[in-house]
Amino acid sequence: MNTKFLFTAVLMLCLNNQSYSQNSNYIYENGTLWHTGFYNILKSSDESVLDNTSYKSEEIALMWDRLANNGNGAWVEPLSWIYTINYKDNISAEMRIRQSDYTKTEADQAVERYKDYLGRLPYVLRNGIKLINIMKGNANFGGNNWNNSIDIYEGDLSERIIKDGNIEEMLLHEGAHSALDYLYNEDWITERNKDTKFVSKYAFDNPNREDISETFAVWLALRNVDNRLSTEDYNKVTQGLSYRIAYLNSLNFDINPIVGNTLSTESFKYEENLLFPNPVKNQINLINIDAKAYVIYNFLGVKVLEGVIKNNRVIPFDSFNTGLYFIKLDNNKKIKFIKE
Template identity: 35%
Template sequence: MNIFKNVWIFFLIILTISCGKDGEEDMPPEIPATPPFGGTIFLDPDIITDSDKTTFVSLSYAGQATRTMFDRRVDNWITVNPYLFNSTYDDGLSIEIQVNPEFQDSDAAEIEALKYSEVIGRLPTALRIDVETVWIHKGTELFGGGNNNILIHIGQSTLYENDGILEETLVHEASHTSLDAKHSASSGWVSAQESDANFISTYARDNPTREDIAETFLLYMAIRYRSDRINQSLEDKILETIPNRIMYLDDQNFNMYPIE
């Protein structure tokens, strides 16, 4: 009799273990939602255009001096003597534009410095506030943000311009520079990520700490400040996918001049 009793107890133990708590072990794994977009800079070329107001005021040549710059063509830091320009903006911000000495002379470098100073001036103050330098190189390599800097390769810029997304790309990169450090790992942003059922793009999903802010902020600008330039279906998809991130950004009271 004791043998049968022991066998029965053993069977109950095995049954309990195999079922797990509330049957959770038998539940299929949760399948993450598929983001609606691959990358956000490609969605609309009219969020900022070359006819929009720029805060750029003036550019002055400051000679050449030793600077350390990142160059994607060698995927490394280089120390050179770039042409230097001080770029000023009407909201009190300023940027040192560093143009690789591979450009023919200071006049050729000034053309590039002036071009990008004007374009960067169309970005809101909130995105320029931590941009201290801009690196400009030849070559067709991806732009970059961070390091209190925006990295530009003019061959890649031509491709962006042909698609009408130069300004949109600079919004993305400047978001890295001026927003990531404060927001990308903040409790409020992480909570918003968790509350939303999805990411806005696969690029953000695959790089949730590094790219989610930059992928999101451009579309935040689009629905809050340029809704007349995007179609209703795009606006609806953004609000449907990341409502909590949008609310988080609303609460930050960013200085959006000259967009706002």
């Protein structure tokens, strides 16, 4: 069979199968990259903090070629065109373009093609991406945390995602691999185990490889000051991933040039046994407190309710969505609770 035809057929199947999952373990049937509701996490109209690019030299560059070794992948050391990309917030990266695939003029054009896409990524990713490798091939992009690299393969897939407008989301996903995969630790796993779902089947099938990249993308959409998710997607994500999203909030990532909403759930110790039941169903019953007033925030740090504590110490809460919430009291006590 023609391998190019087979690749294109599989790709089209993924692109056209974007349904919500009926599986109780995850929200979306495919990876977040293929859900059209996530195509505008970053937009072409968003600010890019690209400063400049410059050609440096010809050098041997270590890069992962997932098509080498009969499709099993291998580390290769091709002679490459080397460029430097500088951003306005004083960070930079090295772009390496495989000479066997590109002339010098074509390499210049490839740098031009991707520089602004890269400039729209949040600081926390750009600061963690040190190497950007570009080569020809019909393959998904890749990202490696150990050497902080991303791999861009130019072929049918890259042409399609540029045309469809989710190239920034592809770079966002692989950039999270490059910059954030170190977060697979006990804290992440603890919060993940509290959540009810994975964001996608891809994350569910590969929990210790894809969960952070898949979750970070939707977290960034939620953190944007103009929330980039539909109401349906917002509700599904916030109800299924509330603990992991709250954990990412607690890390206080710099997301420049993206303008984020203000977080009010800053890191602090939470008191236990100050309310019941927990999880909450219809009302919050406060106990063992001497506070007079309260403010409640959702896990994104957005204030959802405030008021004076009544004599019965009951706060009605039946009209709110399921998920993770935080109460701040005027006596400096803080309480974390779940709404069922």
